Amino acid sequence: MNQDNQRSLANIIRSCLSTIFLCTWIAVHPNIHFRPEKLKQPWSEKWLWDPLHELFTYKLPLFFWALIVPEYILSWAIRQYIQAGKFSKQVEGWTRTHGFFLIMGGFHLFRLPEGAPSIPLPIESSKPCEVVIPSGTNPGKDAIPVCPLKLDDLSTDVFGFIAPTEGELKDRGKSDALTKTIVLVQTLWFVIQCIARGIRQLPLTELEVVTLAYAMLNFFIYIFWWDKPKGAERPIRVYKPFGASHEESGKPLREWPENRVWRWAQTVFEYTIGVQDDYVKLSQRRSVPMFWSGRLGYDAAHDILFATVLGAGFGAMHCIAWSSDFPSRAELVLWRVACVAMIAIPAMVTMGVGLTNLSLVNERYFGWLMIIAEIIVVLLVLSAWLYIASRITTLVIALTTLRSLPPAAFTNVDWTTFFPHI
Known part of the structure; x- marks a missing residue:
């Protein structure tokens, strides 16, 4: 066989792993992981220790979450997209980018030290406002960070006044439309190659099937987060004078159950449907939580059904390798069980959220619908670890099956059959 029409195992691995890494990374x-600035910081701490600490304690854990449960990252992106759209309509002149920046912790309250000179904010606010502008030499240098801000913490007039333009916000990010487009093009090229192999009846390796599923899901994550600044590390400072108070605004917070077992079960459920923000008191936080979305609450749970449907589709993509030639019977069985679990569990989330919302609008069958929904919740809590185990199983099997691939898996697509003039 023509060696020019062959691909090596190294090429397959390199293509798949680079696509997974790039499209996921x-x-x-991420939201802004706020870190107070330190005066006269040693260069080793500023350029070595702090970046490494940020990488291993925040960015890498978030990256691994995206590898193990990419559907959750998608639902998080959808929640932020919905909330950013709502915020953009409440502040005059704001865009969805402004809404994203607020949600990700882009506005942080600082309190000036005692005796620090300042001037009132030169606007007429719709409600009492204690926000000031520091003045004098090195204004705000010794200000004390307090907490991230929500939209209802200040008047919308204040946010409209202090917020930068959309272009200035995007400039704070570490990625632009060109970078995202390049990654999208590379991912699209990988997808086209997989489709072409299917048309020519050339087998896909399990690693390529996994990569294809990631590419599909990450494409939608790109779309929903397109206007969100990526990699912004410093929030906009909002100052209040020494002694000024700051109380938690918005609807009352919910509290976790005291019983440990029920608390664990409720935690799994609340995080699964994305309403865990209702338990967070942001005024006591140095930074917004990793998966903060701005308290959409149960009334917006139906808006993330799209994410759960795509999550089931992500599991279904793995079924492309349902009848592949696995090196062993055990790997074949484990792969199929994992595929079923990755389809069934997101489907249970869809059913649970759907029945809960249906019960709220249909009083006639409220009791039965709630009973069914509660059964689904119990099954979901019990099967949460099964889903994570299934994700890890597919990743491991995708690598172990590389030891024994069919000869046709190394055959490249002959593009001249698609474009005869080449």
Whole structure:
């Protein structure tokens, strides 16, 4: 056989792993992980220790979450997209980018030290406002960080006044439209190659099937987070004078159950449907939580059904290798069980959220619908670890099956059959 029409195992691995890494790393747009600035910081701490600490304690854990449960990252992106759209309509002149920046912890309250000179904010606010502008030499240098701000913490007039333009916000990010487009093009090229192999009846390796599933899901993450600044590390400072108070605004917070077992079960459920923000008191936080979305609450749970449907589709993509030639019977069985679990568990989330919302609008069958929904919740809590185990199983099997691939898996697509003039 013509060696020019062959691909090596190294090429397959390199193509798949680079696609998974790039599309996942670039797709994830983290919130701002606030770190107070230190005066006269040693260069080793500033350029070595702090970046490494940030990488291993925040960015890498978030990256691994995106590898193990990419559907959750998608639902997080959808929640932020919905909330950013709502915020953009409440402040005059704001865009969705401004809404994203607020959600990700982009506005942080600082309190000036005692005796620090300042001037009142030169605007007429719709409600009492204690926000000031520091003045004098090195204004705000010794200000004490307090907490991230929500939209209801200050008047919308204040946010409209202090917020930069959309272009200035995007400039704070570490990625632009060109970078995202390049990654999208590379991912699209990988997808086209997989489709072409299917048309020519050339087998895909399990690693390529996994990569294809990631590419599909990360494409939608790109879309929902397109306007969110990526990699912004410093929030906009909002100052209040020494002694000024700051109380938690918005609806009352919910509290976790005291019983440990029920608390664990409720935690799994609340995080699964994305309403864990209702338990967070942001005024006591140095930074917004990793998966903070701005308290959408149960009334917006139906808006993330799209994410759960795509999550089931992500599991279904792995079924492409359902009838592949696995090196052993055990790997075949484990792969199929994992595929079923990755389809069934997101489907249970879809059913649970759907029935809960249906019960709220249909009083006639409220009791039965709630009973069914509660059964689904119990099954979901019990099967949460099964889903994570299934994700890890597919990743491991995708690598172990590389030891014994069919000869046709090494055959390249002959593009001249698609474009005869080449």
